[in-house]
Amino acid sequence: MTALDPSVANRGGSTDGKPRARFTSRGLARWILLSLHVSMALAPAADRPGAQRPASELDHTQYKSTAASGAVAALHTRLERGEARLDFAAKQGYLLALLRELKIPPSSQLLVASKTSPNKAHISPKNPRALYYNDSVGIAFVPGAELIEVAAADPKLGVVFYTLEQKEASQPRLTRDDRCLECHASPKTLNTPGWLVRSFKTDLEGEVDLLSGIMVTHGTPIHERWGGYYVTGDTGGQPHRGNLFPSSKGGLREPVAEGGTSLTDLKALLDVDRFIMPSSDVVALLVLEHQVHMMNLLARLRMDAEALSEQDDFSRAHPATENVLRYLLFTEEAALTGQIHGTSGFSAAFESLGPRDSRGRSLRQFDLTTRLFKHPCSYMVYSPGMDALPLRARRHLYHRLWQVLSGEDITPVFKGLSPETRNDIREILLETKKDLPAYWRL
Secondary structure: OOOOOHHHHOOOOOOOOOOOOOOOHHHHHHHHHHHHHHHHHHOOOOOOOOOOOOOOOOOHHHHHHOOOOOHHHHHHHHHHHOOOOOOOEOOOEOHHHHHHHHOOOHHHOEEEOOOOOOOHHHOEOOEOEEEEEOOOEEEEEOOOOOEEEEEEEEOOOEEEEEEEEOOOOOOOOEEEOHHHHHHHOOHHHOOOOOOOOEEOOEOOOOOEOHHHOEEOOOOOOHHHOOOOEOOEEEOOOOOOOOOOOOOOHHHOOOOOOOOOOOEOOOOOOOOHHHOOOOOOEHHHHHHHHHHHHHHHHHHHHHHHHHOOOOOOOHHHHHHHHHHHHHHHOOOOOOOOOOOOEOOOOHHHHHHOOOOOOOOOOOOOOEOOOOOOEOOOOOHHHHOHHHHOOOHHHHHHHHHHHHHHHOOOOOOHHHOOOOHHHHHHHHHHHHHHOOOOOHHHHO
């Protein structure tokens, strides 16, 4: 992206890319503020030999030697100092205590029957792996397994992995486990330490057909999602791969109208008393699928931006910015064709977190009829991953977001955002996102 010219800042400017001879006073004021706040970040530098380019691969040595931060690192420190304790329960060990300490709602529970975990020896459709999450932490619990797995978003490292031994102790320890990078730092995670949500054909033993694996985001068609997962709730008649566990991989049926049946709970299929809830909520699945890829995209942008010196042309990180922007605004979201309802109370708990503007609007409000959210801009705009972006990257992203929401950018990729929707999102962000540049308010 090049430095701003007056035609971009002036809402009354020409559409052919040439600046008009005259400004309105409001247009001139906007242009001045835009120049002050963002032109330094966007102006190209000389493309000199030897200039540093965005990183394409993770430095594993640096990753392992860098101290972690975030909610789980803070809990680890408190446990080490004796400032926190985790109560051990007979059925789920430390699970409930971890959920309380990390503020993870039990209603986020998802049950995965595929053997895609270090605890895979214990996993099957009769004894699935339970996942719980909030905006920054994920926990995996398998009945009978010796370890609880924890993954935590980290502003500097992308994601950091831990284990907690399921053995009662006076001072339980969260142990960092970098072995997870074997799967969680690859092209599947944009070559950053990241998160994975996949859909596999899975048989009655939990074995997966590796060739059937699909990386899932909010752009994946519903009929390709949830292979290996239990799914509870009403999917509005939309077929999917959930709840299908044949006697062999070869016998798996593709989803059909009667496949992907709506289930209210799982009591008839497995011993739900091993878990906190009898559900694997469809809305919690939809949200996780969006969130995971958003986290990876933000981490990729951070890595690309940090690889540039102050003198480098930031346009080298522009592709990563555009990927974040388009995903943030749900430009390629798979359309829903029926009303979706969850069963666990996750929807209400998630919406209650806000923040809300003075009219009660929030980016967490669900639609669940034709799309996931009522206002298609990701709530992850408030996440530590967004706030941890280098200043130039945030300036660049906020400028591009302003261009789209203000109507300056009307390129086809954003055609699904009506003027009313753009305005609603802009108004919500103006009241709830505190670090937006001043030109947003003109």
